[in-house]
Amino acid sequence: MTGLRYVYAVCRPYGTPLQAQLTGVAGDPPRLLPHHGLVAVVSHVPEADFAEEPLRAHLEDLDWLTAVARAHQGVIDALTTVTTPLPLRLGTVFRDDSGVRTMMEAREESFLRTLDRLEGRVEWGVKVYVEPDRTPDAPAAPAPKPVSGRDYLRQRRERTKSQDDLWQRAETFATRLHETLSGAAEDCRLHAPQNPTLSGASGRNVLNAAYLVPRVDSEEFVEKVERTKDGAPGIRVELTGPWAAYSFAGEDIAEEEGP
Numbered sequence: 001m002t003g004l005r006y007v008y009a010v011c012r013p014y015g016t017p018l019q020a021q022l023t024g025v026a027g028d029p030p031r032l033l034p035h036h037g038l039v040a041v042v043s044h045v046p047e048a049d050f051a052e053e054p055l056r057a058h059l060e061d062l063d064w065l066t067a068v069a070r071a072h073q074g075v076i077d078a079l080t081t082v083t084t085p086l087p088l089r090l091g092t093v094f095r096d097d098s099g100v101r102t103m104m105e106a107r108e109e110s111f112l113r114t115l116d117r118l119e120g121r122v123e124w125g126v127k128v129y130v131e132p133d134r135t136p137d138a139p140a141a142p143a144p145k146p147v148s149g150r151d152y153l154r155q156r157r158e159r160t161k162s163q164d165d166l167w168q169r170a171e172t173f174a175t176r177l178h179e180t181l182s183g184a185a186e187d188c189r190l191h192a193p194q195n196p197t198l199s200g201a202s203g204r205n206v207l208n209a210a211y212l213v214p215r216v217d218s219e220e221f222v223e224k225v226e227r228t229k230d231g232a233p234g235i236r237v238e239l240t241g242p243w244a245a246y247s248f249a250g251e252d253i254a255e256e257e258g259p
Helices: 052-058 062-080 097-118 149-183 215-226
Strands: 004-011 031-035 038-045 121-130 187-190 204-214 235-243
Touching: 004 062, 004 097, 031 097, 038 062, 038 097, 052 062, 062 235, 121 149, 121 215, 149 187, 149 204, 149 215, 149 235, 204 215, 215 235
Parallel strands: none
Antiparallel strands: 004 038, 031 038, 121 204, 121 235, 187 204
16 A cells, blocks of 8 residues: 555554554554564555645644544554553654654664653543532522622622632642642653633643553552542542553654655
């Protein structure tokens, strides 16, 4: 099959085959491309969609991007069950196998160091949201209708103070939670708060963090997060994972040598 080479991840050689029915981006099954002590996991993608210009245009198409991201993540998830992958950025494309091998040759030492550091480890994501208009039990009752301008201003000041107090409590809660979880992880990353318009999540995101945790310690880490979810009215904690260690890959391969 002709086409460009889409690269999902780099890993060490491993003996367990991927699922037979696994398909990657554009429907092509992933395959292994070895080079020295590394293996790149690649598949073929059409130049009409993944060459530089069409790819740039497609990145503005949310439906197309979502489908590619889902297929990309499916391959990474499958790899994570059989080895420790070093995931590359979505849309990493090269002209041919030779281009992929050249990339691995140039980054071989860095890849091997990072793979050593990530071996046996997974990434957990923790987000904290403020939900000022809700309580855990029920929606707040509507405020009584103000009877005067002075009453209106008083109600407005009370609402503002209540929201400010909640946001302050949430910031303090998130800071303490991050300190606790950082102590239980080997490494951590603080990401920018999520944009609710893009994420679709309700509330205001005050913590968006990733934690690198040995797989064998994951149960204890999850229990620490679960214990924080009660007793914080108006504050929501979300846990995701375990994932391949995207936030700790340390690679910025988004620019292709390519098409």
